[in-house]
Amino acid sequence: MSPKPLLVAAVLLAAGRSKRMGRPKQLADLNGQPLCLYAAQALAEVYSPLLAVIPPGAVGEGIRAALAGLPFTFVVNPQPELGMASSFRVAAESLPAGLGGAAFALADMPLVSADLHAKLLSAFRETNAPVVIAAYGTGEDAVRAPPHLLRADLLPELLTLPDADHGPRRIIAAQGKSVLTLNFPAAMLLDVDTPEGLKEAWAALKERG
Template sequence: MTLPDRTTAGKVVGVVMAAGLSRRLGRPKQLVVLAGQALIWHSARAMLDAEPSGGVLVVTPPGELGQQIRAALQGLDVMFAENPRPELGISESFRAAIAALPAGTGAANFALGDMPLVSGAMQRAVLDAYTATDAPLVLARFGSQNTGLGNTDWVRAPPHLFRADLFPEFSQRGDHGPRHVIAAHAGQTVWVDLPASALRDLDTVEDILAMQREFAGWGRE
């Protein structure tokens, strides 16, 4: 774990979850190259562009893969936390992130490292909703009339922001997030609507090829 000295009392830390083992893909998706940079670079860059007041924390796996991810992010102003048991599922990454947050952190905005189409502006929308409301939960939902999902067929997916007083409730195990926390505080949730096109991640070779074509078409750097 590497944490620079920061004053973060009451501030929001952006957390990028990048400790997955990419079982479906068969190779580390964090290091897949899009427009000359690793996928995790694009996800971390988007969170940095949102300018969370407490900085950005990237959760990595242990060992060589963790070192490769850190190397791919060289030059970016991010903190690191290590999930020592990524094989136990993403729940362990949540715990590793919370344990690594600087004392006094007011909230954390959790994003997945394999959703490179979630832009800095989208992350910023989640942060702004929290600033405006101080809600214990700010959740993103993806959908659009133009994608076939329809007006009400939303898909809930990160980024998800949790206020710090909810962290003690993160008791989940296995390969899922704190769904019980979301259910318990559903009545206090503030929603941020994001386009369905940003929901795509990379689980197959076909996903990678399509994303590489899209990034090349945009001329992303």
């Protein structure tokens, strides 16, 4: 009888300040539901346990309410103004012990599907690669972007991320050729930062049916 695989957690990074949107984008209406719920639902179909990093105050409470039907544990980033690295540090401090790894996804990427997450997780379990990441598009035009799945031994390194780092790029780069990259359609790469981006997401979801 083969040993049971270690749990792989998922982290929803939802503490952004929405400067370019002009209002809390996590709670912006997208086809009748809050923007953050799309990314959260996709994670919840694949991963357990689930963690959401949220900002303090009313926006954070709004996110809690939006995700109330999903089994997320919430942790507050008290200083989201420090940037994305601060949310990675908060997540790393809050993840439970005994994990095999953790995937990190952005709350403002509503076109990332549960199928994409399932493929990342399957590749990780099959290879035990230190990092499994998504790339959108093909060839030289492919763009590496979240979600990222990091093996457990790399998670403590997130605690050392300086505020100047947008995310774990240096940690990923240090793994060199051991990083496993899976390619997905370029159309899935939509990071909703502006009202125009929200309109694009709405149109893409309508096309998807």
